[in-house]
Amino acid sequence: MPSKLALICVALVAAGAVMAQTRDVNVTVDPTKPGAAISPYIYGQFIEHLGRCIRQGIWAEMLRDRKFLQEPGKSWEVVKADGADFDVFLDPAAAYAGDHGMALWLKGAASGPCGIRQSGLGVVAGKEYVGYAYMAHAATPSPVDVRLQWGDGPDAGQTIRLEPARTYRQLAFRFKAGATADNATLSITMTAPGNLWIGCVSLMPADNVRGMRPDTLALIKQIAPPITRWPGGNFVSGYNWKDGIGPRDRRPPRWERAWSDIEDNDFGLDEFMAFCREVKTEPYICVNAGLGSAADAAEQVQYANGSEKTRWGAVRAVNGNPKPYGVVWWGIGNEMYGDWQLGNVPAERYAYRHNAFAASMRAEDPRIKIIGVGAPGRWNDVLLGTCAASMDLLSGHHYSGRGFRLPMSDDDTAKYAERFPSYSASVAEGVRGLVNDFRKRLGQGNAAVDKVRLAIDEWGIVRDWNGTPDGPGIGAFEHYYCLGDALAVARGMNELLRNADVVAMANWAQLVNVIATIKTSRTAAVMDPAGYVLAVYGGNLRGNILPVDVPKDAPLDGVASYEPAGKTLGIALVNHSLTEDLRVQLDVPGLGIRTAQAWTLTARHLTDTNVPGESERVTLRSLRGVALPGVVEVPKHSLVVLRYTGDIR
Incomplete structure (x- = not known):
């Protein structure tokens, strides 16, 4: 066990309080020996109906349980004036979206408002918010007040009076916040x-983009994921995709069993496709192979890709999308080997199930490409031996564990820095383990297996498997990443690139809020340090992987690529030392001295992170005056990415 003095010294290093030493390192990139082509899908992303990834992260709906799945007193608080003869309850006779609606019954005049309200809403001064409610009076009509309250006192809010009819109709309202608040309240009351x-009831910022948050979309476009996996993840094994189509306000709310939460089904297949169009990402849909059937999966393919003359293609057209989506990539289930997965089965049974699903889905569209559930060891033995001919890619998942909550205490900062040399390599080691297990199965005389490639369609870092958020977070698994984590991500990205001959796809888990590359509060969004890594790599390392010669004793992890069509050379250098600045003499044979674009990801402290609504502490900034070949300064615990565009002789 390290002494207290040793931990103090390590903490000073992590805090940047120790003067760094400078070391010279010679690195050579050889553009004359191009290796495997890098699949653009290696920079993919993943979104799941978990916590605030989609709901309140991508999707702009501000209200929880807007279709009243839960009884009064949970998501919606009961408001009752003193002495009022008033009752609130879920009534099957009021059913609109699901099995019941919310009933308010005021039996006599009240001295004050009686109804329901929801707090914890974020609003910004001067910003407008739009919403509506489907209401009806069951017997005795009464005017209804909808109020957005952003502070204390009668003047710190705005009230809209509505007059419900005898049958359900949509009644709209619009507010303009008079102050910024993180705990505003929407109430629906009568006197x-x-x-x-x-x-049902809805409230969104007026600047929403087809129901999505514009601040989140802007950051996603910076990352520019070429492909995005949806809807899960563990979630998919209990998901009925048919709950998520049709008029949004009539879709039934469900209690989803994977993460024990309310699912309003507002963001279904059509919304996912609208999201994909908006951010220019290709869809990758995972079907329910846990509690779902092969017939359901085939119908989902038909809904997405079938003509208007097919049963489910016609339904898609009625829902406003006559043109088939042409979704290419489909996954059959998620982590079916795990006892945490709804409907998990042994390898032999999943292999049988995979083949049945694949046959049914390809009968609807033979052009689709299929990803099977993989796991190193015996599972892959069985699956590839049985299913290789009915899949294009085999999945693998890896998560590294950080173990410390952000913001870190002084003691945790010291421990984090002490283990950083091994931790920073852990993501790369996890990727390498998946790749090595896969590689040993190739070249064994099975042509079907040799055609399959690897999809690491969940990879990333968790603090731990406790869903409690880090300090700045709000919802489940909002684990924030610091600069040190981002460097571990970069080293994992390097390993993916080095194995481009077998890794055809990789999907960071996840895109927004939940162990994610983008973090949001109720009113702001920020690029997480890990998001900057994915953005700068995806924009600059493409084409073919190139050999990079780095001294084995140097704390430097480097990769390079060259894209002939765009004549673009990309180089990424990760300095994972906490004490040494590196002066890298970068040699590129065949390249005369040329100016290169360059960016560095760095921060003052190893444990710095970015928080929505605050100035960024971990920044990606441009470097000037960088020439190739030449000397590139790579400070301690930092990432430098370079790009040169032009001919290489």
Whole structure:
């Protein structure tokens, strides 16, 4: 066990309080020996219906349980004036979106508002918010007040009066916040006697983009994922995709069993496709092979890709999308080997199930490409031996564990720095383990297996498997990443690139909030340090992988690529030392001295992170005056990415 003095010294190093030493390192990139082509899908992303990844992260809906799955007193608080004869309950007779609606029954005049309200809403001064409610009076009509309250006192809010009819109709409202607040409240109340049914209610910022947050979309476009996996993840094994199509306000809310949460089904297949169009990413849809059937999966393919003359293609057209989506990539289940997975089965049973699903899905569209669930060891033995001919890619998942909550205490900072040399390599080692297990199966005389490639369609870092958020977070698994984590991600990215001959796809898990590359509060969004890594790599390392010669004793991890069509040379250098600045003499044979574009990801402290609504502490900034070949300064615990465009002789 390290002494207290040793931990103090390590903490000073992590805090940047120790003067760095400078070391000269010679690195050679050889453009004359291009290796495997890098699949653009290696920079993919993943979104799941978990926590605030989609709901309140991508999707702009501000209200929880807007279709009233849960009884009053949970997501919606009961408001009752003193002495009022008032009742609130879930009523099957009021059903609109699901099995019941919310019923408000005021039996006599009240001295104050009676109804329901939801707090914890974020609003910004001067910003407008739009919403609506489907309401009806069940017997006695009564006017209804919808109020957005952003502070204390009668003047710190705005009230809209609505007049419900005898049958359900949509009643709209619009507010302009008079102050910024992180705990605003929306209330729906009445003071005169009456019976009110509420089928559903919605509230979004007025600047939403087809129901999505514009601040989140802008950051996603910076990352520019070429492909995005959806809807899970563990979530998919209990998901009925048919719940997520049709008029959004009539889709049934469900209690989803994977993460024990409310699923409003507002973001379904059509919304996912709209998201893909907006951020220019290709869809990768995972079907429910846990509790779902092969017939359901085939119908999902038909809904996505079938003509208007097919049963489900016609339904898609009625839902406003007559043109088939042409989704190419489909996964059959998620982590079916794990006891945490709904419907998990032994390898032999999954192999049988995979083949049945693949046959049914390809009968609807033979052009689709299929990804099977993989896991190193015996599982892959069985699956590839049985299913190789019915898949294009085999999946593999890896997560490294950081173990410390952000912001870190002084003691945790010291421990994090002490283990950083091994931790920074852990993501790369996890990727290497998946690749090595896969490689040993190639070249064994099975032509079907030799055609399969690897999809590492979940990879990333967790603090731990406790869903409690880090300090700045709000929802489940909002684990923030610091600069040190981002460098571990970069080293993992390097390993993926070095294995481009077998890795055809990789999907960082996940895109927004949940162990994610983008973090949001209720009113702001920021690029996580890990997001900057994915963005700068994806924009600059493409084409074919190139050999890079780095001294084995140097704390430097480097990769390079060259894209002949764009004549673009990309180089990424990760300095994972906490004490040494590196002066890298970078040699590129065949390249005369040329100016290169360059960027560095760095921060003052190893444990710095970025928080929505605050100035960024971990920044990606441009470097000037960098020439290739030449000397490139790579400071301690930093990443430098370079790009040169032009001919190489």
